[in-house]
Amino acid sequence: MELNIYILIFFAFGSIALLGGVYILFTSNVLRAAFSLLATMLAIAVLYLLLNADFLAISQLLIYAGGILVIMIFGVMFTNRFAERAMYTETHNRLPALLLTVGLGAIFYVSLFQLNFSSLSWQNQELNVQGSIIENVGVLMLSNYILPFELIAVLLLIALVGAVYVARKDHEVK
Secondary structure (H helix, E strand, C coil): CCCHHHHHHHHHHHHHHHHEEEHHHHHHHHHHHHHHHHHHHHHHHHHHHCCHHHHHHHHHHHHHHHHHHHHHHHHHHHHHHHHCCCCCCEEEEEEEHHHHHHHHHHHHHHHHHHHHCCCCCCCHHHCCCCCCCHHHHHHHHHCCHHHHHHHHHCCCCCCCCHHHHHHHHCCCCC
């Protein structure tokens, strides 16, 4: 088997994603778990790039790594400041979780290597993609799907205004 740079990059970032996920399970520090989740999401975005799924990679970076995780880290750091103590969680059932993870991983590993990929009919088909996937998605989103796109933007704006209203100090809950 020829060892090229794509295989090395795949195994490197696959290992980062796997180790980041395992670290999330076994750490008790919430902030470290959030940063580990960030590393896992970035590694998955690189794996999407290796698969030539550029739209998924950019979506992964913007939505998960850029949006959700930054808000989670900000929330953890913001609550740490008021609590004046580090946030820790108590982890239970480490042994059953480890056994389940190893068992499911072994089943996946064995089934993956027993599968005959050359017999799959969709494996041998060629893609008929003209141009970039991102360009096609952008044209469709701003032509055929403009109404749902704008409705989602208005819904997110309403959610943001509602969150600001609820977070105000002078707001009384009745």
